[in-house]
Amino acid sequence: MLYTAGRDITHVYFPVSGMISLVVKMTDADDVEATTIGNEGLLGIAVILGVASTTMEALCQIAGRALRVPARAILEETRRTPRVNRLLLRYAEAMMVQLAQHAACNRTHSIEQRCARWLLMTRDRVASDEFPLTQQFLAQMLGVRRATVTTVAGALQKAGLIGYSRGRIRIVDERGLEGVACECYDVVRRVMKTVTA
């Protein structure tokens, strides 16, 4: 747990490996993942936008290393180096697109599509075909029942796209999985590329 909703942001994090989830707390339902952050971005963009506190929760979903920078330091750096400032602002815009896509995705795509998408994005971020992930966890991220994940994951496994075993998942056929995933995977990936370009 990196950020708790409502607290001040003391540090921003630049993930090197692993993955962070941004989670919206709901009082009348289970929490929902709003987006994920990997080595392409940073956690704590609000600081750069001049907002000191978080509205969402941030969880370290898949363990990894990250550069932890004091909020004050990054702010000074943006003031000092226009290039850094521009880059971070561009990232903020990309984040908005990503969030919007996620909203649309949640409205229209099936669990199977979203599940495939999530796995692919995670794969890209941890830069490995295999990573630790229980179905319970995945269910929370997708905002569905654990049983539903079991069914969907079972189907993907039967189709030879992924492998599963007690908290470890392995992506076997990336291309095949891309076929199952919704377009949102490509959309988000492309947007993120324009930031680093």
Place this chain on the structure above:
Amino acid sequence: MLYTAGRDITHVYFPVSGMISLVVKMTDADDVEATTIGNEGLLGIAVILGVASTTMEALCQIAGRALRVPARAILEETRRTPRVNRLLLRYAEAMMVQLAQHAACNRTHSIEQRCARWLLMTRDRVASDEFPLTQQFLAQMLGVRRATVTTVAGALQKAGLIGYSRGRIRIVDERGLEGVACECYDVVRRVMKTVTA
């Protein structure tokens, strides 16, 4: 239609009245509204973040007046006036929270809840209890069938919360409607207040 996906942004818009929808284009499904913009904000925040082109479509949903400012002019203004810059960046952050909330909302809340929320938000933005809105339109915004809207709207009308007649809707019992709406209404409203504060 104010922005078309992929085009360059020539002007930003500060709505005075009326309402603008940000819409995510989907190739494999109907388009989905990602968020709405009213007099509390502006359309074209990407410009301030240093991105010249749009990823989403922007539609004028409910007719109204807006200040139309050339992209170059607003950029110069942010450079010249730090206060303006800070304000706009804070708005960008609020927008992100709003988008995230929308994503979560789409995942968890019922049509009835989201419908009530949408009506309330629109009411706030047009600053009037009555405004033009066909069920067809509302259905597109919520990303559901027109028939579903009819059912839900019928229920709300029967409960004495709203009034309907051929493309005009009237909010009768605001409080009651708030009771039906999901928490997202309050969350977003509160976040937007922190921007102007």
Place this chain on the structure above:
DNA sequence: CCGGTTATGTACGCTGGCGTACCGACCGTT
């Protein structure tokens, strides 16, 4: 007043995902 057009109401069968529950498999511990 008529006919076309737009907006709303309603019906019916279908299905994806839900809530809940139970069971078996595997795993580290004692």
Place this chain on the structure above:
DNA sequence: AACGGTCGGTACGCCAGCGTACATAACCGG
């Protein structure tokens, strides 16, 4: 070797919302 804990598989009834289709009602121009 038995045991409690975690993880995954499966079942069953349920319901919100879907796709489709058709019917009514209000409005508008001629």
